[in-house]
Amino acid sequence: MQTIASICTFCGVGCGLGLRVEDGRVVGVEPQPGHPVSAGQLCAKGWASGFAIDTGNRLRMPLIKEHGQFREASWDEALALVASEFRAALEAVGPDGVGVISCAHATNEDNYAAQKFARAVLGTANIDHCARICHSPSVAGLSRTLGSGAMTNSIADIDEAELILVIGADVTENHAMIGARMLRAQARGARLIVVDPRRTRLARLADQHVQLRVGSNIALLNGLLHIIFANGWEDRDFLACRCDNEAALRAHVRDLTPEITSAQTGVPVLALIELARAYSQARRAFIAYGMGITQFQSGTHNVIAVANLALVCGQLGRPGTGVNPLRGQNNVQGACDMGCLPDVYPGYQQVSDAAVREKFARAWGVAQPPAPGLTSLGMSEAALRGEFRALMVLGEELVVTDPDQHKLARALAALDFLVVVELTLSETARFADVVLPAASFAEKDGTFSNCERRMQLLHKAVEPPGQARADWQILAALAERMGYQGMRWANSEEVFAEMAALSPLFSAISHARLAQAGGLQWPCDEANPAGTAILHRHCFPRGRAQLIPVSQVEPDECPDADYPFCFTTQRLHFHYGGGAMTRKSPLLEREIPAGLLFIHPQDAARLGLGEAQGVRVASRRGQLETRAHLTDDVPPGTVSMPYHFREAPCNRLTSSAQDPISHMPELKACAVALTPLPPAQAPRSELERPQEAEHAGL
Numbered sequence: 001m002q003t004i005a006s007i008c009t010f011c012g013v014g015c016g017l018g019l020r021v022e023d024g025r026v027v028g029v030e031p032q033p034g035h036p037v038s039a040g041q042l043c044a045k046g047w048a049s050g051f052a053i054d055t056g057n058r059l060r061m062p063l064i065k066e067h068g069q070f071r072e073a074s075w076d077e078a079l080a081l082v083a084s085e086f087r088a089a090l091e092a093v094g095p096d097g098v099g100v101i102s103c104a105h106a107t108n109e110d111n112y113a114a115q116k117f118a119r120a121v122l123g124t125a126n127i128d129h130c131a132r133i134c135h136s137p138s139v140a141g142l143s144r145t146l147g148s149g150a151m152t153n154s155i156a157d158i159d160e161a162e163l164i165l166v167i168g169a170d171v172t173e174n175h176a177m178i179g180a181r182m183l184r185a186q187a188r189g190a191r192l193i194v195v196d197p198r199r200t201r202l203a204r205l206a207d208q209h210v211q212l213r214v215g216s217n218i219a220l221l222n223g224l225l226h227i228i229f230a231n232g233w234e235d236r237d238f239l240a241c242r243c244d245n246e247a248a249l250r251a252h253v254r255d256l257t258p259e260i261t262s263a264q265t266g267v268p269v270l271a272l273i274e275l276a277r278a279y280s281q282a283r284r285a286f287i288a289y290g291m292g293i294t295q296f297q298s299g300t301h302n303v304i305a306v307a308n309l310a311l312v313c314g315q316l317g318r319p320g321t322g323v324n325p326l327r328g329q330n331n332v333q334g335a336c337d338m339g340c341l342p343d344v345y346p347g348y349q350q351v352s353d354a355a356v357r358e359k360f361a362r363a364w365g366v367a368q369p370p371a372p373g374l375t376s377l378g379m380s381e382a383a384l385r386g387e388f389r390a391l392m393v394l395g396e397e398l399v400v401t402d403p404d405q406h407k408l409a410r411a412l413a414a415l416d417f418l419v420v421v422e423l424t425l426s427e428t429a430r431f432a433d434v435v436l437p438a439a440s441f442a443e444k445d446g447t448f449s450n451c452e453r454r455m456q457l458l459h460k461a462v463e464p465p466g467q468a469r470a471d472w473q474i475l476a477a478l479a480e481r482m483g484y485q486g487m488r489w490a491n492s493e494e495v496f497a498e499m500a501a502l503s504p505l506f507s508a509i510s511h512a513r514l515a516q517a518g519g520l521q522w523p524c525d526e527a528n529p530a531g532t533a534i535l536h537r538h539c540f541p542r543g544r545a546q547l548i549p550v551s552q553v554e555p556d557e558c559p560d561a562d563y564p565f566c567f568t569t570q571r572l573h574f575h576y577g578g579g580a581m582t583r584k585s586p587l588l589e590r591e592i593p594a595g596l597l598f599i600h601p602q603d604a605a606r607l608g609l610g611e612a613q614g615v616r617v618a619s620r621r622g623q624l625e626t627r628a629h630l631t632d633d634v635p636p637g638t639v640s641m642p643y644h645f646r647e648a649p650c651n652r653l654t655s656s657a658q659d660p661i662s663h664m665p666e667l668k669a670c671a672v673a674l675t676p677l678p679p680a681q682a683p684r685s686e687l688e689r690p691q692e693a694e695h696a697g698l
């Protein structure tokens with residue numbers, strides 16, 4: 001038996017795994033001892049990684065759809081078809097009508113190849129991935145205020161903090177090893193404060209739980225600034241030496257008294273004052289935030305409001321401080337770093353900068369698209385307008401995870417051509433004309449970047465099933481078919497080397513150095529060869545930070561007479577994303593077997609709804625049936641659903657109202673109506689086809 005070093009394929013913490021291999025199969029998983037992030041531990045999902053590799057229904061061959069049925073095909077035939085369909089779409093509508101959605105579970109090398117394929121082979125700027133519906137407001141908001149969109153500090157900084165402020169993140173469930181670290185820090189004396197409309201496990205254990213109304217983040221954060229300025233609790237030196245625009249921000253919050261803030265947020269005045277004092281007066285205060293900040297139509301402004309608070313209190317640039325967006329997917333940081341975004345090349349080099357475009361045009365030998373492209377939701381909207389014809393999706397379960405499922409399905413159906421590169425025949429792959437089998441993380445070499453900007457090496461442990469290949473290899477083969485010779489890499493190391501040579505942020509990183517160093521945090525260049533654990537120590541990328549006044553924006557859809565409940569969405573510890581990689585594990589599946597709706601007992605009593613009873617949930621966009629779970633963890637008037645269950649897909653209900661800056665859809669708030677089902681009636685599953693029939697017709 002051999003143990004191969006790898007990195008967990010689930011969340012952005014980036015825990016170190018050892019994959020135990022026997023007879024060419026992964027037979028077990030163990031934590032890597034001494035790993036800089038996970039220090040010899042894993043959460044339940046990490047331990048269940050084996051089921052994400054051998055899901056029992058992995059794709060082994062390319063599939064081509066004929067007369068509504070998939071049949072197996074050779075790579076030769078499948079790639080020829082994909083190439084000719086893209087060529088046809090390019091001829092018909094030009095490069096603006098084609099695009100690529102990349103995969104935040106795939107490696108940096110895969111993601112570099114995806115954006116290069118889009119920009120150099122298809123000649124389009126339409127490249128995006130799930131960061132759009134995750135932390136795109138962080139990238140937009142923090143680059144405007146601080147000059148860089150990633151976590152400012154490191155996970156280990158939690159140990160140094162005197163106060164930990166968690167805003168809109170369910171950390172013990174979703175970043176379990178970070179949650180555990182926060183609880184250890186609290187046990188050692190750090191103060192833990194959680195700002196969340198739901199009573200999460202961490203909120204239950206915290207020193208203070210600030211239970212604000214859904215969607216009132218900016219009102220709360222501005223109200224805290226008012227209290228801080230009114231009491232002289234701000235960091236005057238930091239403001240004077242390192243920030244611009246203080247006067248405008250002071251004026252902006254001058255009238256936002258604690259009474260006004262309390263009325264807007266539902267948080268008692270004394271709790272506001274306690275929070276403002278504790279955060280501003282702590283010597284070192286660490287902010288961590290998540291989807292409770294970003295997934296709103298005010299997402300970018302929410303992030304700016306968080307940054308304002310940290311800047312006013314000087315809680316940046318030192319150990320144990322910082323503004324720390326907890327990036328979600330194992331390599332969503334990397335997919336952004338690699339430029340799988342419509343407005344940046346690898347290393348956040350701007351598409352709008354002619355010199356940058358010229359640099360990539362020269363390096364890749366092809367003229368570059370002149371302007372930023374469409375976002376993922378922009379591509380589906382263009383498809384509905386008939387302007388967008390051919391799409392490649394690498395490992396994203398859009399049908400389960402994008403907002404407004406019916407609308408998304410109409411957009412996919414409107415395409416002339418869809419190719420999906422996946423591990424299994426996902427719900428999204430069922431819509432495809434061609435499905436290509438991808439290698440999982442255990443079947444390829446490469447790198448992932450975790451949420452603290454740490455690039456880490458993973459090693460191939462086993463062969464991919466059947467004829468599956470790494471995403472970068474698939475993209476390289478397709479490029480070749482389409483007559484582009486610039487993607488002939490011998491191995492993933494060469495892909496990385498090309499990327500690093502073009503990206504100043506990562507210029508001192510290579511596979512060889514990563515093997516020695518056990519991970520490197522960017523910026524890592526000639527000036528910082530050992531990487532950077534804490535950003536903005538002495539100055540911000542543009543010199544001074546920008547304080548930007550922002551105002552409260554209510555959710556696009558608020559409860560009314562027809563749809564009287566506020567509907568929000570959340571995650572569960574034992575499940576992941578669209579469920580493709582966790583729902584094959586009997587250990588994880590046993591914990592929570594199907595969809596559910598969390599509802600306060602008072603609301604349930606009013607509706608005559610009992611525990612585990614079926615309930616119909618309807619919004620203006622669709623409806624579904626699921627079971628009720630009565631709990632006072634959600635406030636009265638608000639109900640919540642996890643988004644992992646395709647049999648009860650909560651994104652059938654959610655809204656695609658968008659943040660005008662980042663185009664983040666408002667996944668955390670819409671309005672629903674509830675109707676109890678007769679007590680004996682089981683909720684109807686929304687699965688159009690039973691799971692067992694997955695390979696029928698192959």
Ligand SMILES: Nc1nc2c(c(=O)[nH]1)N[C@H]1C(S)=C(S)[C@@H](COP(=O)(O)OP(=O)(O)OC[C@H]3O[C@@H](n4cnc5c(=O)[nH]c(N)nc54)[C@H](O)[C@@H]3O)O[C@H]1N2
Nearest residue numbers: 168169170174214215290291292328571572573575576577
């Ligand atoms: N087990 C598991 N872990 C995961 C994932 C998974 O699917 N399963 N997904 C990964 C991914 S992709 C991501 S992005 C991360 C996300 O991790 P989190 O950011 O923790 O995501 P959520 O649980 O969706 O939302 C966080 C919290 O926001 C709260 N919230 C809702 N509205 C508001 C509001 O108006 N204000 C505030 N302050 N809070 C609000 C919700 O109650 C919830 O507790 O998790 C990653 N880890």
Ligand SMILES: Nc1nc2c(c(=O)[nH]1)N[C@H]1C(S)=C(S)[C@@H](COP(=O)(O)OP(=O)(O)OC[C@H]3O[C@@H](n4cnc5c(=O)[nH]c(N)nc54)[C@H](O)[C@@H]3O)O[C@H]1N2
Nearest residue numbers: 105106130134395396397401421423438569577578580643
């Ligand atoms: N209502 C609601 N909706 C949400 C959210 C929410 O909080 N509420 N959260 C949003 C967020 S933050 C996110 S990030 C998205 C996540 O949405 P997605 O990214 O769509 O979801 P996942 O299930 O994590 O993963 C997608 C697929 O990646 C495939 N995959 C894994 N590894 C590889 C690989 O190496 N190569 C290839 N080609 N494929 C691979 C898996 O088989 C899986 O089907 O969901 C969003 N949707």
Ligand code: SF4
Nearest residue numbers: 008010011015043046
């Ligand atoms: S905390 Fe995240 S990275 Fe670590 S084992 Fe759990 S899912 Fe994997």
Ligand SMILES: [Mo]
Nearest residue numbers: 133134328329
């Ligand atoms: Mo995410």
